[in-house]
Amino acid sequence: MPAPVVMVLGTASSVGKSTLVTGLCRLAARRGLRVAPFKAQNMSNNAAVTADGGEIARSTAVQAEAAGIQPTVQMNPILIKPEGGTRSQIVVEGRVWRALEALEYWQRKQELWSIVQRNLDVLRAEYDLVIAEGAGSPVELNLKAADIVNLRVASYAGARTLLVGDINTGGIFAQLLGTLLLMEPAERALIQGLVVNRFRGDPRLFADGITILEQRSGLPVLGVLPWVDDLGLAEEDGVALDRPPPPLHSGVPIAVVRLPHIANFDDLDPLRREAGVAVHFIDRPAQLAGMAAVILPGTKHTLAAWRWLVERGFDTALRRFSGSIVGICGGYQLLGLTISDPQGIEGQGGEVQGLGLLPIETVFQAHKRTAQVAGRARLPWAHDLPVAGYEIHMGVSRRRAGRPAMLLGAPDAAEPIEDGCVSADGRVWGCYLHGLFANHELRRAWLRTLGWHEPDFAPAAPDPYERLADLLEQHLDHARLTELLTP
Structure with missing residues (x-):
């Protein structure tokens, strides 16, 4: 039966x-x-x-x-x-x-x-x-x-x-x-x-x-x-992003740009639940004022996200921003030199100039990479820390200079591959790894670069x-x- x-x-x-x-x-x-x-x-x-x-x-x-x-x-x-x-x-x-x-x-x-x-x-x-x-x-x-x-x-x-x-x-x-x-x-x-x-x-x-x-x-x-x-629990619906923002001085302030067609925004949940951290979802450049860091999250439509950033003036504001800048998946693609869609994977296709904050070039391809991965971080403040997560993307990004952010491998991969990119001073970085901040050691290592201090006592979170x-x-x-x- x-x-x-x-x-x-x-x-x-x-x-x-x-x-x-x-x-x-x-x-x-x-x-x-x-x-x-x-x-x-x-x-x-x-x-x-x-x-x-x-x-x-x-x-x-x-x-x-x-x-x-x-x-x-x-x-x-x-x-x-x-x-x-x-x-x-x-x-x-x-x-x-x-x-x-x-x-x-x-x-x-x-x-x-x-x-x-x-x-x-x-x-x-x-x-x-x-x-x-x-x-x-x-x-x-x-x-x-x-x-x-x-x-x-x-x-x-x-x-x-x-x-x-x-x-x-x-x-x-x-x-x-x-x-x-x-x-x-x-x-x-x-x-x-x-x-x-x-x-x-x-x-x-x-x-x-x-x-x-x-x-x-x-x-x-x-x-x-x-x-x-x-x-x-990880939220499914975007209505979760409409919650009132935390007070600006309630912890290390981190901005997340609310890109159109935002994807996998539960990547930010570990930061939101960290004591002494205040995550703000923003949609205007003026809201960057006073932030210690800004994150460009995943998006289902990178080219549309780019147009939205330019229309709102985020492109100029992000280039002038002096804090840490992080890109995840589509947000990582936006940090690069160019984004090209010759096959019209995202609709009409085309090519745009990225923010130019990382020396990478992205080309969209019909093949979609979906894999669970694990490896080691290659970030200057988190060198060789273990990382794990998953990838979901249709673009391939190639570094023209700089160094990788991660060394990752899927369970069936013969050898680990380089993923992501980090600027020379370590201030700007990004990668394709979803679940990035669920890696406890890496998350806290990055937060410490922003002036965060681990609380003297933090009660263990209950099993949700x-x-x-x-x-x-x-x-x-x-x-x-x-x-x-x-x-």
């Missing part, structure tokens, strides 16, 4: 589906089950790389980690990476399939349903339980006919399905009851319970709300989950997965939770 599927649907995007799936994966794992996450289709520029070089959504990789397993492409067979306008790169089973306009993808979407089925079937054959996640709202009536991620998956798997809504945004009754109202009877029959997420204050004040939801829906409310400021699982155990109905997670 194939393993049962638990599915988490949401009333909209960013209501907490990914987080709930992550917590359920950890709960199932610590009950001794072999559990795997699944999301048929995800739209995100935050990606991760599997051990065999496949590309999946970062949130799915986080869920796999919570389950105590290695992520695989079967867990997220379709990844849509927006490139600008209505065009996106479509990644199927871990590899680039093609770049399509939204209408083109819509017209070809049904071709991918068999791929969704096949990959879900593989997981159901290998694990005791699969916990699947929907996307956006399951009842967008103009899109529902081509659905391959929400109710179609739930119906195919006969999934034990939960519906979650976000009370913090308001309108929780309209969210949950309205979503149920728009479902077909057979779809609604799949829903086994409701979850109210992100409640601020005393949940006893919502007791009558639970009664109303249960009476109107005929379904149990499994629980009311509290608002938590920071669970310590255990903390989340404990939260679910505390606030969700125990009997129904057990029933839900029983193979």
Whole structure:
């Protein structure tokens, strides 16, 4: 018998589906089950790389980690990476399939349903339980006919399905009851319970709300989950970048330029969680004032990011900036001499002059490099420190002078290769390594060059997965939770 599927649907995007799936994966794992996450289709520029070089959504990789397993492409067979306008790169089973306009993808979407089925079937054959996640709202009536991620998956798997809504945004009754109202009877029959997420204050004040939801829906409310400021999990949605910035003098100030189509911004999470560091996401050159360092992060569309930098005057401001400057992936490409796209990989193609802060030239190629890598840093203030991370990029950058920032190798590489570049004085540097600042020794070595001092006492950070699982155990109905997670 194939393993049962638990599915988490949401009333909209960013209501907490990914987080709930992550917590359920950890709960199932610590009950001794072999559990795997699944999301048929995800739209995100935050990606991760599997051990065999496949590309999946970062949130799915986080869920796999919570389950105590290695992520695989079967867990997220379709990844849509927006490139600008209505065009996106479509990644199927871990590899680039093609770049399509939204209408083109819509017209070809049904071709991918068999791929969704096949990959879900593989997981159901290998694990005791699969916990699947929907996307956006399951009842967008103009899109529902081509659905391959929400109710179609739930119906195919006969999934034990939960519906979650976000009370913090308001309108929780309209969210949950309205979503149920728009479902077909057979779809609604799949829903086994409701979850109210992100409640601020005393949940006893919502007791009558639970009664109303249960009476109107005929379904149990499994629980009311509290608002938590920071669970310590990698964020998937760009709305996370809209949080209020920290006070300017709350720590060593580091600016991150909020490039258009910003990618893998969870690269900055280790810095944001470091005591004595204040990370500011900025979009205007004037905000560079008083910063000790500036980071150009990854972006799905480097040429568009370059045009945006020039239009806003960042090109001049960055050349005048006297602090440390770091580029990661697309941000590294922007620091160079030239960026060339002769094959139109990023749309219309072309060539631009980079910031000229590092002696590298980048040419985009059709082949996309996706690999987990490890090696040693070659930075002057972090020479020979161990580093590990992953690469996702379509450009090849060649140094015309200077020295590499890293010496890296993939698991199947015969010899390590030079990656990145560092200026003669060590002030400007960059590389293709995502997960760069998750390397504890390297991160702190760089911060010390900015005047940061390690705190005398820093309490150990709690395991975010255990903390989340404990939260679910505390606030969700125990009997129904057990029933839900029983193979």
